[in-house]
Amino acid sequence: MKRARVAVGGAIHEAYEHEGKVRLTDGRLFSEEEVEWLPPVQPQTVFALGLNYADHAKELSFSAPKEPLVFLKGPNTFIGHNASTKRPEEATNMHYECELGVIIGKTAKNVKKEDAYEYVAGYTVANDYAIRDYLENYYRPNLRVKNRDTCTPIGPWFVDQSDIKDPMNLSLKTIVNGQVTQEGTTKDMIFSIPDLIEYLSHFMTLNPNDVILTGTPEGLEKVNAGDEVVTEIEGIGALKNYIISDKQFQNS
Amino acid sequence: MIKARGLFNNLYQPVEIEVDPQTNNVAYHAKSYSANDLHWGVPTNATVYGTALNYKGELEKMGDLLHNDPYKAPPKAPILYIKPLNTFTPHQSNIPLPSDVKELQTGAALGIVLKKTAAHVNASSAFEYIQGFTIVNDISIPHESVHRPAVKQKARDGFCPIGPWVVEADQLPNADNLEVKVYVNNELKQTNSTENLIRNIGTLIEDVTEFMTLFKGDVLLVGTPENPPLLKEGDQVQVEIEGIGKLENSVVAE
Numbered sequence: 251m252k253r254a255r256v257a258v259g260g261a262i263h264e265a266y267e268h269e270g271k272v273r274l275t276d277g278r279l280f281s282e283e284e285v286e287w288l289p290p291v292q293p294q295t296v297f298a299l300g301l302n303y304a305d306h307a308k309e310l311s312f313s314a315p316k317e318p319l320v321f322l323k324g325p326n327t328f329i330g331h332n333a334s335t336k337r338p339e340e341a342t343n344m345h346y347e348c349e350l351g352v353i354i355g356k357t358a359k360n361v362k363k364e365d366a367y368e369y370v371a372g373y374t375v376a377n378d379y380a381i382r383d384y385l386e387n388y389y390r391p392n393l394r395v396k397n398r399d400t401c402t403p404i405g406p407w408f409v410d411q412s413d414i415k416d417p418m419n420l421s422l423k424t425i426v427n428g429q430v431t432q433e434g435t436t437k438d439m440i441f442s443i444p445d446l447i448e449y450l451s452h453f454m455t456l457n458p459n460d461v462i463l464t465g466t467p468e469g470l471e472k473v474n475a476g477d478e479v480v481t482e483i484e485g486i487g488a489l490k491n492y493i494i495s496d497k498q499f500q501n502s
Numbered sequence: 503m504i505k506a507r508g509l510f511n512n513l514y515q516p517v518e519i520e521v522d523p524q525t526n527n528v529a530y531h532a533k534s535y536s537a538n539d540l541h542w543g544v545p546t547n548a549t550v551y552g553t554a555l556n557y558k559g560e561l562e563k564m565g566d567l568l569h570n571d572p573y574k575a576p577p578k579a580p581i582l583y584i585k586p587l588n589t590f591t592p593h594q595s596n597i598p599l600p601s602d603v604k605e606l607q608t609g610a611a612l613g614i615v616l617k618k619t620a621a622h623v624n625a626s627s628a629f630e631y632i633q634g635f636t637i638v639n640d641i642s643i644p645h646e647s648v649h650r651p652a653v654k655q656k657a658r659d660g661f662c663p664i665g666p667w668v669v670e671a672d673q674l675p676n677a678d679n680l681e682v683k684v685y686v687n688n689e690l691k692q693t694n695s696t697e698n699l700i701r702n703i704g705t706l707i708e709d710v711t712e713f714m715t716l717f718k719g720d721v722l723l724v725g726t727p728e729n730p731p732l733l734k735e736g737d738q739v740q741v742e743i744e745g746i747g748k749l750e751n752s753v754v755a756e
Contacts (some may be wrong), residue, residue, distance in 0.1 A: 293586065294586075294587060295584075295586035297653075305577075313698045318655075319650060319651075320653045321651040321652065321653065322583070322584040322586060322651070322653060323584070324584060324714065325549060325597065325717070326552070326715040326716070328719070352525055359659075372575055384579065384713075386575075386577055386578060386581075387572050387573045387574055387575075388554065388555065388573065388577050388581040388648050388649070389554060389581055389582070389648060389650065389651045389652065390583070390649060390650060390651075391581040391651075392579070392581065392715065393551075393583075393584075393713075394579045394713050394714075396580075397582075397713075397714055398713045398714060399621070399713070399714060399715050428644050429574070453600070453654055453657075453658055454588050454589075454657050454658055454659055455585075455659050456586045456588075457587065457588065458695075485555055
């Protein structure tokens, strides 16, 4: 099943995908454009992975890490499908990152790789924008690059774990203004989903609605105000986002 | 006695209390208690953001390293990190010592508790956004490098004692000049003051909310002083902040 959280008629609803449309729990049916999309989970602790695809690490001139490069994100950064992400006027290097999001379903501590999927509730798509102008070498990637307001669109759907036979074999792509700019497959992750759940749960407790953003493959391109950016993962969904200048954002 | 908010015993949300920061005594409904007679909860459940290298002494200790690899240049913006939900733990709880680690590092931090949504705040009006102040012991596994996010060193279960309570902002007019002390097994091990911050409270809130919205209940730590005391199994640690009180926890093998 594909689930979502949407706002309609002044209230927040749980919704489901129904023949390409959005069905609320009370049965009402809407088109994708008629609802306001919210992040499909209210994220608890959110982990993100840096350099988790070998080709991407190479693209940024890094050797592949020996241990997962994990950082955390706060609730301020998330927005839903079809929303706008603000881009500072002065930024020269803002890029998208198409990522598979793994949603934890139950409390996980000291989980072994072979049991990891029992702790996964489902999957979603995230676009983990980075503004590299603000990179500094302290706790890098620092929050000013990776935890900015509106800079992590997520959704549209929360796809049940049981619906995805092999999450480690899904194609990913990013389409900017109709042109495919990034293509990859989750096969190329350095640390797989079970690796990451084992790694994290070995030193801390994971809780329901924690989310792991598993990193992005190569193919990063800069984005500019006015761009339409779609990050898409096979079987999970296509997450659409618009880049807007911070000035315009402030007045909109 | 000064006004504070606390969560204890069977309460399901924080209530107004009066506290004596020097004795850690509490008054509630005309009865008085010692803090350790009550069973405390964590007084917030929102996001806790830490700030690294915000004490002048801490940055000075880095010295030339700041200009060398991998840092290359001194920091410009506040260096932030997140203490996630699994780390939160109340006054008097046990801090788990992981089996593969011998010592933990104390992180005596003044915690700014947000009163309302704060975005693009000016330093001059920052105090309008503050509900109050609490004590946080930002526990870490000792690590030298601040190059990569220290999730494995800082985000272990029970690594963020918070409390015992939140003192109302108007009760602490001198928050930019508070003495911070750490006692280990009742022995004074560290003394510093929030007057030694690189970014004081107002400036820190301005520079953080420039790119990141803080929400009601979020806690922003002002930083942890240089030369943090180390803790081993069985140690009792007390972080005392002038005008707030004492936060006490014990280190217990995981």
